[in-house]
Amino acid sequence: MRLHTFRGGVHPPSQKHLSADRSIEVLPLPPRLYIPLQQHAGAPALPVVTVGQKVAKGELLAREHGVTSAPLHAPSSGTVTAIGDFTAPHASGLPLPTIVLDTDGEEHWVESEPPPDPFSRTPEEVARQVGAAGIVGMGGANFPASVKLSKARQAGVHTLVVNGAECEPYVTCDDRLMRERATEIVDGAAIMLHALQAPRALIAIEDNKPEAVQAMRDACQNDARMTVLSLPSRYPAGSAKQLIQLLSGLETPSGGRGTDTGLLVHNVGTAYSVHRALRYGQPLISRIVTVSGGAVAEPRNLEVPLGALAVDLLNYCGGVSKDCARLLMGGPMMGQPLPGVEVPVIKGTNGILALTAAEAGEAQPASPCIRCGRCVEACPMGLLPLELSKRARSEDWSGIQALGLSDCMSCGSCAYVCPSHIPLPQYFAFARGKLAEQRREERKSAHIRELMEQRQARFARAEQAKAEAAAKRQAAKKQRAVVMEEED
Numbered sequence: 001m002r003l004h005t006f007r008g009g010v011h012p013p014s015q016k017h018l019s020a021d022r023s024i025e026v027l028p029l030p031p032r033l034y035i036p037l038q039q040h041a042g043a044p045a046l047p048v049v050t051v052g053q054k055v056a057k058g059e060l061l062a063r064e065h066g067v068t069s070a071p072l073h074a075p076s077s078g079t080v081t082a083i084g085d086f087t088a089p090h091a092s093g094l095p096l097p098t099i100v101l102d103t104d105g106e107e108h109w110v111e112s113e114p115p116p117d118p119f120s121r122t123p124e125e126v127a128r129q130v131g132a133a134g135i136v137g138m139g140g141a142n143f144p145a146s147v148k149l150s151k152a153r154q155a156g157v158h159t160l161v162v163n164g165a166e167c168e169p170y171v172t173c174d175d176r177l178m179r180e181r182a183t184e185i186v187d188g189a190a191i192m193l194h195a196l197q198a199p200r201a202l203i204a205i206e207d208n209k210p211e212a213v214q215a216m217r218d219a220c221q222n223d224a225r226m227t228v229l230s231l232p233s234r235y236p237a238g239s240a241k242q243l244i245q246l247l248s249g250l251e252t253p254s255g256g257r258g259t260d261t262g263l264l265v266h267n268v269g270t271a272y273s274v275h276r277a278l279r280y281g282q283p284l285i286s287r288i289v290t291v292s293g294g295a296v297a298e299p300r301n302l303e304v305p306l307g308a309l310a311v312d313l314l315n316y317c318g319g320v321s322k323d324c325a326r327l328l329m330g331g332p333m334m335g336q337p338l339p340g341v342e343v344p345v346i347k348g349t350n351g352i353l354a355l356t357a358a359e360a361g362e363a364q365p366a367s368p369c370i371r372c373g374r375c376v377e378a379c380p381m382g383l384l385p386l387e388l389s390k391r392a393r394s395e396d397w398s399g400i401q402a403l404g405l406s407d408c409m410s411c412g413s414c415a416y417v418c419p420s421h422i423p424l425p426q427y428f429a430f431a432r433g434k435l436a437e438q439r440r441e442e443r444k445s446a447h448i449r450e451l452m453e454q455r456q457a458r459f460a461r462a463e464q465a466k467a468e469a470a471a472k473r474q475a476a477k478k479q480r481a482v483v484m485e486e487e488d
């Protein structure tokens with residue numbers, strides 16, 4: 001199959017050698033797990049448990065709330081000891097409502113019937129089961145997988161893209177998953193094809209993971225619907241829009257969805273979770289996380305219960321050295337800086353990185369733009385990062401929107417190549433925050449206007465009722481006067 005290309009992109013040092021040869025190890029069960037109610041795109045889940053309640057492994061802790069949401073399940077058996085605010089896995093460090101579970105070490109599973117053969121179920125039932133298992137996009141997007149499957153089937157998607165590109169430096173969890181659990185991923189992909197009623201799947205892997213390419217080829221050699229493709233390594237090839245362009249040559253329209261091109265992208269970790277849910281009835285309660293970086297004593301790939309703290313993982317990897325300059329959840333290009341190590345792993349966490357100052361490149365102060373145009377060449381979305389940042393600095397919000405800020409996917413390629421070390425994505429994040437604030441203010445003003453109009457309408461109705469009652473009283477008085485005159 002002919003591969004196409006996408007514009008821009010960069011080649012940051014992959015640094016995958018630090019952990020790529022470490023097999024997946026299971027993290028010893030931490031005594032306490034912290035499960036934030038918001039770990040997916042959409043509305044936070046609603047708790048269905050109370051403090052003091054004992055729960056079994058896999059038992060429902062919180063149900064989905066609304067169409068775009070996902071339920072949460074107990075990653076282990078134990079007792080719910082608190083439901084309250086706890087530090088979120090986000091740069092702001094702001095707390096989020098979180099269920100705290102003290103584990104009992106018994107790993108006692110909730111009782112359930114073995115699930116029926118997924119291929120005997122309707123596509124709708126399969127998608128529903130994926131939703132009930134709380135599965136979200138495991139590549140970091142965190143979008144509920146069942147919603148994606150249902151919408152894509154309705155849109156007539158013809159190709160499932162199983163994303164094993166894993167283009168972020170340092171991160172190797174998908175590489176290890178493909179090397180070690182390829183059969184399960186292929187089974188999950190076959191189940192998703194059934195849910196989509198689609199005829200083919202393309203399994204896309206960057207060529208810096210030859211063992212994973214071979215393992216996946218071996219696993220799907222008897223299924224003619226599946227093709228494994230080795231892609232040239234270039235960041236951000238693993239981003240959905242770029243991957244679609246690489247495979248089909250089609251560009252996702254501005255403001256549109258990937259499925260508008262007839263292709264649906266799901267991460268290899270998502271396919272693996274679909275296999276666990278539909279074959280064994282197991283919800284999404286754990287994931288593979290890469291712990292790496294020059295400041296980590298022994299980088300590793302760990303299978304981790306959701307809710308384990310970053311510090312649990314780092315300690316298991318021998319701890320962090322004093323020269324740690326930056327802690328990240330995710331990769332160095334698109335990951336979130338962490339406010340500390342007491343932050344829980346959530347469904348979309350693919351890496352915990354502890355980088356030294358040299359790795360983080362923090363010593364470089366920003367200098368003025370020299371209009372070299374490198375950021376424009378690197379942008380995979382065809383944007384003008386230097387102009388966007390200029391609009392952000394001058395607080396020209398309509399200008400920055402007109403230049404396509406909403407198409408920026410915060411990939412960081414522009415900042416990576418900028419010789420002036422201008423933190424371009426930070427300007428864009430600032431602009432997004434301001435625009436969100438503006439929208440909130442506009443919604444608030446519209447709400448106040450609506451309340452005022454309702455109040456005025458109520459007042460006008462009351463005045464009218466008063467006038468009608470007065471007129472009625474006047475008419476009755478007149479009537480009485482006529483009657484009295486007639487009697488006289």
Ligand code: SF4
Binds near residue numbers: 369385419420
């Ligand atoms: S790469 Fe940096 S210096 Fe060059 S044009 Fe873009 S913002 Fe300016």
Ligand code: SF4
Binds near residue numbers: 379383384408424
């Ligand atoms: S962060 Fe945004 S503007 Fe910069 S290269 Fe990526 S998509 Fe383009």
